[in-house]
Amino acid sequence: MDCVAEAAGRPRRYPSDLRQEQWALIAPLLPVPAADRPGGGRPETWCRRTIIDAIFYVADNGCKWRALPVDFPPRSTVFGFFSRWREQGVWDLVHDVLRDRIRIRAGREAEPTAAIIDSQSVRAAETVGAATRGWDNAKKIGGRKRHIAVDVLGLLLLVHVTAASVQDRDAAFFLLQRLRMLHRRIALVWADSGYDYGRLIDGARKVLRIVVQVVRRTDDMTGFVVLPRRWVVERTLSWICQRRRCVRDYERRPDNHEAMVTISMIMLMSRRLARALPQAT
Structure with a gap:
């Protein structure tokens, strides 16, 4: 299906809408429609570019799925694609391919050998059930906590969402195990003093054969100080919070919030890569 703006019947009016260069990067990474597979299936009614525009709109503006503007497909259709692609690992695939391309463009190998980990507690909306929310006594925040690992460029390697009451060092066991499974070459991880646990x-x-190096503040530091390596992951957390859907956790399921964090980085990376491509006419 032709997904240029004129054929889709919807003008590009929102800041979150995909540019043609972004769509050219993302479209080849999406799964083949069921109608085009050997087993067959019902043809898709809506242009996939419009579907992604709608998902990006929710991520960027933080609105309810039911509050999607009328020029987008029905919210059940949009949320259905969002959920199905989360279950199939499509968002992770698109994210990882874009990340690898940015690393290669920066003169690095696609597979990282070092990472930085940190966490961020975010307030939870009333849609978040009691079973998956908690109280972070250090930050005085009730909600959930996202634990992330990034490479030295600040690009996301892994996100894991827990209740805010989960200690960083407890979630780090799972985080590092997943990091080892997904990125076999990583041998060094920097972290703050919250992970200083024997x-x-x-x-x-x-x-895991991973060296965890704790970057500490010295006693003579007062106020805000940029610390080596740690500022990289803190910058990534600020990038994620540029998408309003990630400023607060609205998702009933933790894996939906993980998908929203992944989508926020897809938006950022696809725009970076699109700027380096020839402009579409």
């Missing part, structure tokens, strides 16, 4: 550091070194 069992975590020793276990990572002996079992």
Whole structure:
């Protein structure tokens, strides 16, 4: 299906709408429609570019799915694609391919060898159930906590969402295990003092063969200070919060919030890569 603006019947009016260069990057990474597979299936009614525009609109503006503007497909259709592609790992695939391309364009190898980890507590809306929310006593925030790992460029490697009551060092066991499974070459991870826990550091070194290096503040530091390596992951957290859907957690399921964080980085990376491409006429 032709997905240029004129054929889709919808003008490009929102800041979150895909540019033609962004769509050219993302479209080849999407799964083949069911109607085009050997087993067959019902043809898709809506242009996929319009579907992604709608998902990006929700991520960028933080509105309810039911509050999508009328020039987008029905919210059940849009949310159906969002959920199905989350379950199929499509968002992760698109994200990882774009990340690899940015790393290569920056003169690095696609697979990283070092990472930085950190966490961020965010307030939860009334849609978040009691079973998956908690209280972060240090930040005085009730809601959820997203634990992330990034490379030295600040590009997302992994996101894991828990209740805000989960300690950083406890979630780090799962985070580092997943990091080892997904990125086999990583050997060094920088972290803040919240991860300074003997069992975590020793276990990572002996079992996962990952060195966890804690970057500490010195006693003579007062106020805000840019710390080596740690500022990279803190900048990534600020990038994620540029999307209003990620400023607060509205998702009933933690994996939906993980998908929204991934989509926020897809939006950022696709725009970066599109700027380096010849402009569509």
